[in-house]
Amino acid sequence: MTLNRTHLWSKLTALTIVFSILLTACGGSSEPNAAKEAGTEKEAAAGKPSTWIADRKIKGLIFMGSDVTEGMNPDIAKKLKEMTGIELELQAVGHDGSKKALAAGLAAGDLPDFIGYYLNHSGRPEMELVNKAAREDMFHDLAPFLKDTNIYKKYTEDDYLPLDTKYGVLFRPEFNGSAYTIHLNIPREGGYEVRKYVPGPYIRKDIADSLGVDPRSITTSEQLYELAKKIKDGNFKDKNGKDIYPIGPTVWGGIDRDVLYNDLVWTGFNGEGFKRDGNGVILHESQTEYGLKRAEFVQKLIREKLMHPEYYSMEENRAKEGVLNDSFAIIGDVHNYVIENKDNRYIPLGPLNSVDGSYQMNLTYKGGYGAWSIPKTTNNPEDIVKLADFLASREGKLLWKYGLEGRDYDLDAKGNPVPKQEVLDLLDKDPVKAKELGFAGVGNDWGWYLGGTDLNDLADFGEASYGEAAKPDVNKGPLEIAQYWRYDEKKQQANIKDGYAALAFIGEFGKGTQLNMALDKYKESLIRAYYAKDLNEAKAILDSAAAQLKTAGLDDYIKLLKKKDQDPKTKLLF
């Protein structure tokens, strides 16, 4: 009896398996289904707007942590759906480190329809992770799709992309014409700057007035030291009546920024510490005496209590509190658009000269910032490319930068958007509430992660940044500072360059990880040297860091840089 039952169960199980296999076989591959779906899409697209892409949901995972606003305003999401058929959903990761999150995300392999990540140039550490994933066939080749777009096809034209973006990020020679990483934030024209940023140290205006000093006349670190001494002797107080520090940290907290002692930093074109000497030889700062010169200068400032002892380690909230309380006579680094200095209490100091002589503004021809890729697991990747292209178009940008016509803006006679007064008022009074309206002008950049490129808002919308036309005084304070600093004059004489950053080739350098670590160690060693007992100890610390860099292959890397610089496709920025 038991044996019969066993037989019966065996037969039933076998039949079930056979039936399942048959059903699976009848199902066929997913591609014909996809083709069928695409056919249905085409039929459904009939009678839809010209911007229609496909009726589907697209999910994006953005490795930019707290810079990302995940939720979309329902009305704007509805409008996007009406225009393109796409329902866009963004998810942010990387709040405790975007690079770490990207490495873990790629290793996990469970990626949605597209991913977005930071990438200002090909030397950024994220690039090597993405290249590794591309080499291992994790991403779709997007080059064929770019040709069929309206905006992104510019990426395939000569002279549109900056060198590093073209050959270092998009069309890397190793990929033979394939493109796996689409760089964002490329200006339409070279040297295009939306805002007139004036970075650097700033001094309390009342103190400068009281001492009778024109802060713009301070152009060397020695003059800065003399000024700090005068401030200390002046016994100035903060808003709470307490003594102030002559030099406080940057408004973003304890960071070692070059601008405070620019004439003592072998900074290179973009602050990576690689630069040519008078004979054109590439050197890293560790091979020069500038590290020690700087250590001597900072030790003097700390010893004489002219600099806040936590200048290099203060948390951002404390630094901001210090700035708001006027507790620092000089802020180590800030710029004219930060809200902590809305009333221009602090005015720019310098700029200080560089090791080469008088200050000159350095600008890159064009620069990227973020990037996106489409994992191989995504069906119909062309839909995402089309969505990106739509978002990069004027029509798309109007939606994600200005919101909805009638609700958030009206069009003027020239067809440019004019933000509604109530939106601008809300933005002034309650920025958090305004952000819920869900477009970039009020702080939600949902469209930027795919469409933030081919930038020229002045040409597209008649204003360089949101709301300027409707409210000309929206940037009054920052522009006053720019005028005071003679921004336009400096920009006219700016050194505009195109090329590769010094660390752009670290991924292809055999000891790249060790060298990166040794470079980080060198920066930490500098801070250690600033706090050393005396100059001898500082020298020993810096010598040890320099030796570590040598062991990590610094000399070979410099040889590689020289070799790259000889190729017009990989010439250096400096």
Next chain:
Amino acid sequence: MERNTSVINAAELSGLGRASERSRLWRRMGRHYQLYLLLLPCIVFFIIFSYIPMAGLVLAFKDYQFNKGIFGSPWIGLTYFEMFFQDPQSIQLIRNTLIISAMKVFLALPFPIILALMFNEVRNSRLRNLFQGIAYLPHFFSWVIVVGMLQRILAPDTGLVNQVISWLGGDGSTFFLMEESAFYPTMFWSYIWKDVGWSSIIYYAAIVGINPALYEAAKMDGANKWRQIWHITLPGIRPTIIVLFILSLGNILSAGFDQIYLLKTPGNMNVSEILDTYIIYMGLESGQFGFGTAIGMMQGVIGLILVLTVNQVAKKWFQSSLW
């Protein structure tokens, strides 16, 4: 023939003995099934979160590729281990890790025991509960909070310690967290402050478990408090001390990531850079998962060898061991 029969009989007997032992075990388990059911979630937890992930250790010998996964990636042998030992920093990293671990394992050992003995001597149970509560509380603070507090207490000019130094006529501008010499005391005493109360729980439980008749007998023999502690309490909790000590050796190459990572500054990096911080930099932040796994595996294997060795030594010398 007779000899053969006797062999068969012995084998049969032994088999029967094993069978009856097994059935006795099942019967015993059946009798106490409630206890085994309570144990089940723990076993499942360890299988899922400790044993199954161990399969990932093969990454230490593989060139991890995103598209091939852990098991499909090609083997590269001991490359990562060679890489680590060729790194000029490796000796310094191991030395720093061992110094910090040794301080936590050896120097910190008496503190929770002393605290447990002190709790045991407080006769008023309400007062004892209050002291215990106060001592346990820091354990529940994250290291982010504790190090945040330390930063404020040890801050130059405005920190409590520097204020006291100024008040006593000193300079008061020492930036302790940037001083290499201040790192070990800061690390050690903050570790003690945070964990001494929590670690004392097991010792206190062991003390409570000592037969009170022993104390009464000692009292009658004229032993004072110190004698009672020395001759009854300490020997009574010796097995607990040994077991906890052996277990702590398993983490000898892991000096406590959170605390060290947060206390690390450029000023003290020569002594605060440890294997765990190195793994985070090389393994996670640089995406070299295989390399990170290899170093992690090395920490685990050395810990395991130490636990096994010391366990054998303790068994032989003190008749106390983990198993």
